[in-house]
Amino acid sequence: MTSDAEVVPVADTLSRVFAALADPTRRDMVGRLSAADATVNQLAAPYDMSLQAVYKHLRVLEDAGLVSRPLGPQPRMVHLEADVFDVMDTWIERYRRQAERRYRRLDAVLAAMTETETDDTKGKTS
Amino acid sequence: MTDITQTTIEADPKVPVIRMTREFRATPEQLLRAHTDPQLFVQWIGPNATTTRIEEWDARSGGSWRFVSSHEGTEYGFRGCFHDVRPDRIVQTFTFEGDPDGVALETLWFEDLGDGRTLLRTQSLVDSFEGRDAWLASGMESGVNEGYAKLDELLANGAV
Secondary structure (H helix, E strand, O other): OOOHHHHHHHHHHHHHHHHHHOOHHHHHHHHHHOOOOEEHHHHHOOOOOOHHHHHHHHHHHHHOOOEEOOOOOOOOEEEEOOHHHHHHHHHHHHHHHHHHHHHHHHHHHHHHHHHHHHHHHHHHHO | OOOOOOOEEEEOOOOOEEEEEEEEOOOHHHHHHHHHOHHHHHHHOOOOOOEEEEEEEOOOOOEEEEEEEEEOOEEEEEEEEEEEEEOOEEEEEEEEOOOOOOOEEEEEEEEEEEOOEEEEEEEEEOOOHHHHHHHHHHOOOOOOOOOHHHHHHHHHHOOO
16 A cells, blocks of 8 residues: 555554553553552562563563653653553544444445335335 | 444454444344445445445355455455354455455454344454554555545534
């Protein structure tokens, strides 16, 4: 498709986001960060895993653009980047609307079918 | 006219699946027919500015299908197999010929809600998250952006 060149970068972003969120621990981290920023230690507290493993998850989330750790006083806070979700929502919403448009056309076809069937029934009874 | 539920969509984070639901004012039998009768199918598969030409259509379990959509002189081919056609479901494969390695497995369920209404549930499974997201990004049908602005307008105005 000719539009591929344009959509690939966004698709890449989406792929990284979906891949990052495919892991339950990372989904949980994102869920907790949506309430408030947290330090890595605070984030790690509920999980039975090494701090190193937690950093590994954080790196995946960072690479996907889902979280950032802005420079500032130590310890640095992990911050959720909500913009990436907007990109994802925009694409999914666009796709949904396209399906909705298709189904509205189907509504019209079904309505015409019902009308024809009603006419047929009338034809038979008269 | 009572409002019917709009399309819902869900992109599963764990498996490369897109799920949708939509309610229709029709019986499951009518909905099945609108999906399997080629003359009815071409009337709604769209998008609006495209015309669809059925090249092959054997809507039986084990049959196959192919259609070509043209938009402003460019043709896009789609093909697949009807794996299973039953009163309450269709299981089929779906391939855009511009990306022949991408094969989606689609299941459509027609769930009788009574009172002349039917819930359509669809699930599309692709082989990777990248593939799924590319589909979402391209709008799957043709990658054509026409009409979105207009639709946004209509949705904003409450006209649709």
